[in-house]
Amino acid sequence: MRRFGLSALCVLCVAVLCLAALCHGAAGGKDYYSILGVARDASQQEIKRQYKTLSRKHHPDKNPGDEQAHERFIAVAEAYEVLTDAEKREIYNRYGEDGLRNQAGAGGFHDPFDIFAQFFGGPVRFDRRGQRARPRGPDVHVRVPVTLRELYAGAEIDVAVSKHVTCPHCDGDGAASxxxxxxxxxxxxxxxxxxxxxxxxxxxxxxxxxxxxxxxxxxxxxRPCPRCAGARVVRDADSLTVRVEPGMQHGAEIAFDAEADQIPDHDPGAVVFHLVLQPHAVFTRHGDDLHADVTISLLDALLGFARSIPHVDPAVAIELSRAAVTPPGFVHVLHGKGMPRRPLEKGAGAFGDMHITYSVQFPAAIDSEARGDLIRILGGTSLTATPPGSPPLAHDEL
Ligand SMILES: [Zn+2]
Ligand SMILES: [Zn+2]
Incomplete structure (x- = not known):
């Protein structure tokens, strides 16, 4: 009795499986043929062609945020994987998706992006003798001249870039189709x-x-691609916008990852911009401080003065004024008038200092009348030895 019952159950099982095979397109399980839009007797070539077309159409990169497209992309990869594997296709044809699922050792599906990468390239090469990451192309280094003002105020500098890009006609296949x-x-x-x-x-x-x-x-x-003649890449003009942030230093590097030449089967390297400070007419930079030399007259040095010099930003003027005597080499420090300190490192809104070093323009000569006055004013005695009426001393003889 028991034995008979079991075999009856088996017969029933086979009957259910056959039924499932007959109608798996409509009920229970996916219809891989209709997902790919091919006939049940489609050749490998037809299946591949449809996979290529549909996987490109539904790729998440082309449909950002579209969940349905993402699901279709995965389904197309599954269908491709099953229908291009003779054994899996046979099981699927007979027992449908459930038959595949019940298959001993059925290890699920490959990553759909790996299958896509087989045809179109991608960040990870599929099954290349265990070598997973693609090699990286060389980085490109570009010097970008910047003014002190651009480093002070920040700037956006457009830089024209000519580089190799994946051929848009063949998507890097190098083939006509x-x-x-x-x-x-x-x-x-x-x-x-x-x-x-x-x-x-x-x-x-x-x-x-x-x-x-x-x-x-x-x-x-x-047949090679007519656009790139099989080279898989074409030259293209592009531009990158270098964002100079206030307070950046000479030599700062700004990198654009993966923007260098696109090389077949490589991940593109980075374009690295190096900021090169151009000399400024008035200021030199030391860290976050600005240094300038200012020449004043002897009279200004003795009596005091008020004058303005242009700042790094020409719209701003720096007022310099002193009431006291200013000896040559005197350094006047104006706190907070230097370069912006980089917010992340030094605290937002802070600036370096400005250092003004004075030099004094002496008169080229002193005539005898002035000599007497100077002796009287300054109370000197050493020059009284000079006989009156002798020629005035030249500046460089002093
Ligand atoms: Zn070969
Ligand atoms: Zn091409």
Whole structure:
């Protein structure tokens, strides 16, 4: 009784599976053929072509924030994976999606982005002998001249960039159409060839080398792309906007990741801008401080003065005034009149100091009349030895 019951159950199972296979498109499980829009007898080429078209259409990068597109992108990758695997396709044809799920050792699906990357390239190369990250192209270093004023006030500087970009016509395939990319017949798409040498009875040496028919790419191109002639990249003019923040230093680096030349099968390097300070007519910069030399007359040095000099920002003037005697080399420090201190490091809104170093312009000569007056005013005695009427002393003889 018990034995009979079991076999009856098995018969029932098979009947249910057959039923599921007959109507899996409508009820229970996904219809991979309609997801890809191909007939049930579609060839591998047709399935690949549809996958390429649909995965590009639904790729999340082209449909930001669109959950439905994301789900379709995943479904298309699943359908492609099942229908291009002869064994999985057979099971699917007979038992539907449930049949695949019940399959012993069915390890789920690959990352849909890895499958996409097989066709279109991506940040991670799929199944290249365990090598996951793509090599990175070289960085490009560019010197950008900046004025002191730009470092003081901040600036946005547009820099024209000419670089190689992935060919928009072929999306980097190098082929006239996506169907012109063919799996390499020499290596079967693996990019490597295994050569066996019989060294002796029962001794076989296996040598692995990069496939020379496809250069290790695993694919060959039947007709090259008319735009890039198969080079996979074209030259393109672009511009990058360098944001100079107030208080940045000479030599500061501003990097744009992945904006350097696009090289097939590489992640692009960075474009790194280096700020190069141009000399200023009045000021030199030391850290966050500004230094300037100001020359005053001897009279100003003795009697005091008030004058203004332009600041780094020409719209602002710095008022210099002293009532006291200003000896040559005197340093006048104006707190908070220097460069903006970088907010993150030194506290927002703070500025360095301005250091004004005075030099005094002496008169070229003193005539005899002035000499007498100076002796009287300053109370000197040493010059009385000079006989009256002798020629005035030149400045450089003093
Ligand atoms: Zn090959
Ligand atoms: Zn092209």
């Amino acid at each position: 996506h169907d012109d990319v063919e799996t390499c017949s020499a290596c079967g798409g693996s990019g490597v060839r295994v050569v066996k040498h019989v060294l002796g009875p029962g001794i076989v040496q296996q040598m692995q080398s990069t496939c020379d028919a496809c250069g290790g790419k695993g694919s060959t191109i039947a």
